[in-house]
Amino acid sequence: SPVAAALLEIGGVKIAKDDVVRESDPTNNVPDNIFSKIGLQLHRRDNHPIGILKNAIYDYFDSNYASKFVKFDDLCPIVSVQQNFDEVLVPADHVSRSYNDTYYVNADTVLRCHTSAHQAELLREGHSHFLVTGDVYRRDSIDSTHYPVFHQMEGVRVFSPDEWKDSGTDATSYVAMDLKKCLEGLARHLFGAVEMRWVDTYFPFTNPSFELEIYFQENWMEVLGCGVTEQDILTRNGRKGSVAWAFGLGLERLAMVLFDIPDIRLFWSTDQRFTSQFSEGKLGVKFKPFSKFPPCYKDISFWISDSFTENNLCEVVRGVAGDLVEEVKLIDNFTNKKGMTSQCYRIAYRSTERSLTDEEINQLQWNVRETVQSKLYVTLR
Ligand code: FA5
Ligand code: MG
Structure with a gap:
């Protein structure tokens, strides 16, 4: 298992272990085994299933949107409470803010629990098409599709009024339709034919909001959340009069389907029998379990x-x-x-x-x- 480095450098930010893990501090709930995952950046390894998947998604966006989407994959996972929650309109009493659900470095700083934490700052910087890939952290249950550290890719597309005004529908329906088309196209690009369904849901930052589920290992598995961005987020960040969509992909879940990986823990395996089965650019390979050990x-x-x-x-x-x-x-x-x-x-x-x-x-x-x-x-x- 990976050894926690004393000092990490991510996206130009230097992080000391003592700054992140403080057992005696009641405002800190980051354990050692979580700290040891920071900086591993599986999504930046071209031979790792998560990196291979990221690159395949990049290809889809590059070829369908003439490389308009700007890509970020080294933004620091340690963010403010304001970035992670306030800027995406998460209410003050929302469960996701609790110490039970989120890793707090101190009362104002968290390990981001979603890549949505970067939406607002990138909108403010003037980006209209962007993808943010990164490691995210959550206190969560334990089973084959849940792990406390996983990877997401956020996508945001801002539309200007002339893009929908002749469509014959209202801006929200136009954008929601475009979003679903985009993600269905992505699923076809990655999987070819796959059994999937849309489910209506709620997020504080989008309305309407949807989840996409894929049939895998005899169950419906949720692979992403998305929706039409709340006007308030656009207005606050200099985009009054625009409409936008946003999505957050669960990369492990998509990679499980793509490579037939039965258990989410495997992504962290350094066993050659796992790692040697994947290589840069190879999408079609199905993982061959080396052996089934008894539970x-x-x-x-x-x-x-x-x-x-x-x-x-x-x-x-x-x-x-x-x-x-x-x-x-x-x-x-x-x-x-x-x-x-x-x-x-x-x-x-x-x-x-x-x-x-x-x-x-x-x-x-x-x-x-x-x-x-x-x-x-x-x-x-
Ligand atoms: C979000 O994180 C939203 N930020 C997504 C979003 C972005 C919605 C932009 C609208 C607009 P959610 O908590 O459902 O949503 O997580 C998104 C995906 O991450 C899930 O669909 C799932 O694929 C994955 N995921 C969630 N928890 C875990 C976990 N513990 N382990 C592995 N994957 C997970
Ligand atoms: Mg969800």
């Missing part, structure tokens, strides 16, 4: 306290077991007559690279139990 399931039950959250549990499990944990799943939940709530979680341990021994798993589970008890104020059963 091992361990249950943990406890009486929860008011402050207990599943994300906190996942952070503890990830802190102990790292990438050996495949899934954490609530399997039982009940409240007794005294009003105490008991929950049981099933933890799946499985390495993507080797067989785990019983002894090793028992040790991990023991450490998980100890840490859950000491850090999460629950009573083990």
